[in-house]
Each structure stands twice: as C-alpha cells, then as structure tokens.
Amino acid sequence: MIAKSPVPGRVKTRLIPPCTPEQAAALAEAALGDTLAALARVPAGRRLLVLEGGAGAWVPPGWQVLPQSGGGLDARLAAAFAHAARIAPDAPALLVGMDTPQLDAALLAESLSPARRTGVDAWYGPADDGGFWALGLARPTEQLAGRLLLGVPMSTPDTGRALLDRLSGETLTVSRLPRLTDVDDIRDARRVATEAPDSRFAACLRSIETARKVTG
Template sequence: MRAVLAAPPPTLLVIAKAPVPGRVKTRLTPACTPEQAAALAEAALVDTLHTLATVPAGRRLLVLDGEPGRWLPPGWQVIAQSGGGLDARLAAAFGHAARLAPHAPALLVGMDTPQVSAATLAEPLSPARRAGADAWYGPASDGGFWALGLARPTEDLARRLLLGVPMSTPDTGRVLLDRLGAAGLAVRRLPEATDVDTVEDARLVAAQAPHSRFAARLRSFRAAPEVAG
C-alpha cells in the first residue's frame, strides 16, 4: 500500500518596518504626532503577529526592515528585508521561505491588519481547502493587496509575478491579478481588508476590531480630536 503524504503546513510571513517614529505610517501625520503614528504601527503589527501565531503553520517569518524590539512575540523568526523596491523585497521574502521549506505553501501578510481574524487565513490554508489552489490573494480597499500566497513558491516564480508591479497605487492589485492569471495560476480570493494609511482608515479598522491593541491605542489618543474623531 502506498503511503499517503501529509500536506506540509504553510509558512507564514509578515513584512514590516520596525515601528520607529518618523519611519512608519507617516501619512498619519500631522493628525498624529510621529510618536503616535509609530505607536499605532506597533499595535497593528503586534495584533497581526499574535493573530497569525494562532494559524497552523510550519514556520513563521517576520521579514523586517529595522531591528526587532520588545514588541516581538515569541515564535517568530526574524529575517532582514532585502534591498530594492517593495516588489523586489516581496519576491525575496518568498524565495527565503521556499529555501527554508521547499514543499510548503507560503502566505505573506502586511503589518497593518489588526482586523483580520485567524479563521480568515486558517480555513483557506487548511489541507482540506487547499486542494486546487495555486495562489491566494487578499485585496485591499485602496486597490492594493494585504495578502499574497503561493502554493508552490519559488523565488523565480515570485520574481516573475512581482517584479515591476507598481506598488502603493490604485492599480497594484489589478496588475498583480493579471500576472497571476497570465501565469495560469488558480487564485483563491480572501476577504477584502482596509490598510491603515490615513486617520480615516485607522478609525474604520479600529471599529472593525474594537478589542484589538490597535483600537485601544487609538482610543488612548482621544484627547486629540483630529485623531479620535
């Protein structure tokens, strides 16, 4: 009797900047001070890391620009982001994941998704639901994407999909979806989410995740009307 091989658990990646004032969430200023913007970024990142820590996975990689701090929860391996634009850094992250776990799917999430639940990722990545999927795509409301997964990641495939995709534009997601389709990949869509780029985004995300660290941090800024709303 031929042995049935178990599906390998996925590799989860979070790409992030260290939450340093003046380097993160600069579009939240001047409504927020640089220190407040960094505090919100830290809360969003920690929420994201804690949520993904409850999703079944073989490895959890934080792909970080900067140095980890006391905010880093246990269970995450930190790797430095590569050089180049965001498209190159995303491709390199998938390449790193593929080298560490060659046969495992890999899913990458941005740092500011405190509203995303573990079930949103755990269910589509489960062995029972994974069959037939070549990629997972999480659209963002601003036209970008908050998550990208590849069932059989390689750095070559990631480079073909991502290099040259214009990042942080209203067309980012459309261009990436076109690339996925042109590569013949069967794409499973994840729910749409809002990235935290503006104070209005922050208020919306806090309302969607009222018990998150992010929402609590935003409420702590209530003394500044332009922030709390």
C-alpha cells in the same frame, strides 16, 4: 509577515498629521502586535518576520526574524518569498503585511486549511485601496515570485489588478481571501478600529484621540 520596525518618523507617516510621529509609531506597533497575534493562531510550520529595522520586545516567541532586502517594495516582497522557499522548499507560503490589525485568524485558517487547499495555486487578499494585503503561493520559488512581483507598480489603485494579471498569466488557480482595509491614513485607522474594537490598535487609537481632545 513583512513589516517595518515601529520607529517614530519612519513608519505610518501618512498618519502625520493629525498624529505625531510618536503616536503614528505607537499605532504601527499596535498593528504589528495584533497581526502577529492573529497569525500565531493560524496553523503554520514556520513563522517568518521579514523586517526593515531592528526587532523589539513586540516580537513574540516562535518567530524567526530576517532582514528585508534592498530595492523597491516589489523586490522586497519577491525576496521574502525567496527566503521562505529556501528555508522550507516545497512548502506553501503566505505573505501578509503589517497594515491589517483586524485580520480574522479563524477565517484565514479556514481559507488555508488542507481541505480548502486542494487545487489552489495561489491566495490573494484584496485591499480596499486597490492593493493587496496578502499573497500566498502553494509552491513558491524565487523565480515564480520574481515573475509575479518584480515590476508591479506598488501603492497605486491598480496594484492589485496588475498582480492578478500576473497570476493569470502564470495560469495559477487563485483563491480569494476577504477584502480588508489597509491602515494608511487616519480615516482608515478609524474604520479599522471600529471593525476590531477589542484590538490593541483600537485601544491605542482611542488613547491618542482622547489625549488630543484633552490637550486641544
């Protein structure tokens, strides 16, 4: 998982306004908690958190925390796969962001199960905004990650298409994961909270919106 530490003013800034920096950071921490908990229920040999910023009490046991590299997001994603390849050579790796607290652990586990992995070289999780929320490689290497990710324009409506073109260019057999909504702005946040009403994220958003109505 690749993530930012939930520091006010440095995370989820597109939620500001209507949220305050502190509220946006609280939502980010809730999303982190939900996503980490979901991934903990997916069978894995190792769990790596590639983090920008300091780790807090929100990091559950069983996760190895590594610092993010420098550079743009494309370089940081490629470096995360390189980390995974060095730590566990020849093991498949799935990279997930922190913006999908509605992630269904059971569905993801089924998609990645040994029975479903036969003949699959990569996994791709499309996001509604044209990007992607997950990328998996059956045989990750630093070189392959670089060819797939370096230079891909990030955070644009064409990001996912550009990545799919790179995957096709490598002649990789790709398995599609479910389409999900990334939490970028308040409309996304409300939609995701509706999809996952029992999540930490939904509870946090309800608290924030209730407080806004009271003070407003």
